[in-house]
Amino acid sequence: MQFRIKDNLDRLGKRMMADAQRAQARAGQDAVNHMANAIGKAQTQEIKRVFDNPTPWIQNSVAVIRANSWRSGALVKIKDEPSKGVPGAFILAAEIEGGNRRQKRFEKGLQRIGVMKPGWVAVPAPSMPRDSYGNVPASIYVTLLSYFGALGAFGSNMTQARKDRMAKGAGPRAKKMRRGLVYFVSDGKTQRPGIYSRTDFGEAGHGLKSLFLFVRKATYKKRYDFDRVAQQTFEDRWDDIFGPEVAQALA
Numbered sequence: 001m002q003f004r005i006k007d008n009l010d011r012l013g014k015r016m017m018a019d020a021q022r023a024q025a026r027a028g029q030d031a032v033n034h035m036a037n038a039i040g041k042a043q044t045q046e047i048k049r050v051f052d053n054p055t056p057w058i059q060n061s062v063a064v065i066r067a068n069s070w071r072s073g074a075l076v077k078i079k080d081e082p083s084k085g086v087p088g089a090f091i092l093a094a095e096i097e098g099g100n101r102r103q104k105r106f107e108k109g110l111q112r113i114g115v116m117k118p119g120w121v122a123v124p125a126p127s128m129p130r131d132s133y134g135n136v137p138a139s140i141y142v143t144l145l146s147y148f149g150a151l152g153a154f155g156s157n158m159t160q161a162r163k164d165r166m167a168k169g170a171g172p173r174a175k176k177m178r179r180g181l182v183y184f185v186s187d188g189k190t191q192r193p194g195i196y197s198r199t200d201f202g203e204a205g206h207g208l209k210s211l212f213l214f215v216r217k218a219t220y221k222k223r224y225d226f227d228r229v230a231q232q233t234f235e236d237r238w239d240d241i242f243g244p245e246v247a248q249a250l251a
Contacts, residue, residue, distance in 0.1 A: 031242045032067045035234065036074035038241065040064040042233040043076065043226065050223050051095075055133045061088025076230060098222035106141045109150035115185050115195075121218045125194070125210035144195060144211070147183050169200070183211075 043062045047054055065075040078096070080089035086105075094101035103111075103121060110116040124136050131137050142155065149157040169180040180200035186193055193214040199207045 029067045032074045034241045035237060036064050036066060036076050038237045039076045039230050039233045042229050043078075046224065046229045053133050055135065058088060058091065061092065078226070092224060094218075094220035095224045096222065096226050098220060100217050101220055106145065109145050109152065110148070112152070113148060113150045115148055115150065116214050120193075120214050120216055122194070122212040123215055123218060125213055127209050128211055140211075144183060148185070167200070 040062050044059060047059060047061070051058065061079050063075075063077050063079045065071075065077075067074045078087075078089040078092055080087045090102060101121070107116065107120075107122050110122065111118055111120075116122065124130075128136055129140065142151070145151045146155065146158040147163065151157050163182070167180045167182050182198050182200075183195060184198065185195055191208075191210070194210055195212040197209050197211055199209070201207065
């Protein structure tokens with residue numbers, strides 16, 4: 001009966017090497033994920049800094065995809081997957097890259113029925129109501145698309161009978177309004193191109209209000225430097241994230 005120390009030491013050495021490699025791999029993965037989380041947090045802070053009162057939807061538009069056993073690296077990005085609302089990447093593209101912004105569903109709907117020229121955009125007029133975040137309420141977009149018959153697959157268009165009741169001040173809104181309301185599109189001959197509302201006050205006359213103005217393009221300056229924030233955070237946090245993880249793996 002024999003016990004060969006050399007053979008057992010060889011097996012032990014291979015096992016220790018394998019354990020060390022696994023520990024180093026785990027340390028590297030943890031460090032990558034910590035860095036990704038730090039960059040994601042920095043991006044969210046930058047969004048809050050450069051934009052005036054951004055909505056919770058925009059504040060939560062940064063996605064962090066963590067490294068794991070089958071994904072060697074981590075990824076930080078602006079969410080681009082369609083979900084309940086418009087993806088953050090679609091909304092922030094012009095703010096990050098600069099240049100002309102993409103057209104919104106509202107604008108595409110108006111162009112589909114010929115209300116607005118192809119390639120133009122609709123800019124909210126100063127008199128347009130805004131929500132607490134400074135945005136036009138979604139209900140106004142829906143009402144206008146429905147009124148002009150441009151909702152398409154997103155809902156039911158307003159009937160002519162309903163429009164007639166609105167014009168006379170009758171229907172559900174009558175008790176609050178006591179006045180008639182119509183929406184119309186100006187081709188630019190009498191008012192600037194856009195969408196307007198005309199309210200009939202009876203003997204007192206009528207009031208005209210601009211809602212959206214049609215312009216050839218909406219150009220944005222680059223405000224949100226996603227790449228700069230990511231690179232700066234990576235450099236600033238390198239020592240305190242990768243140093244301890246590597247040291248622990250080699251200990």
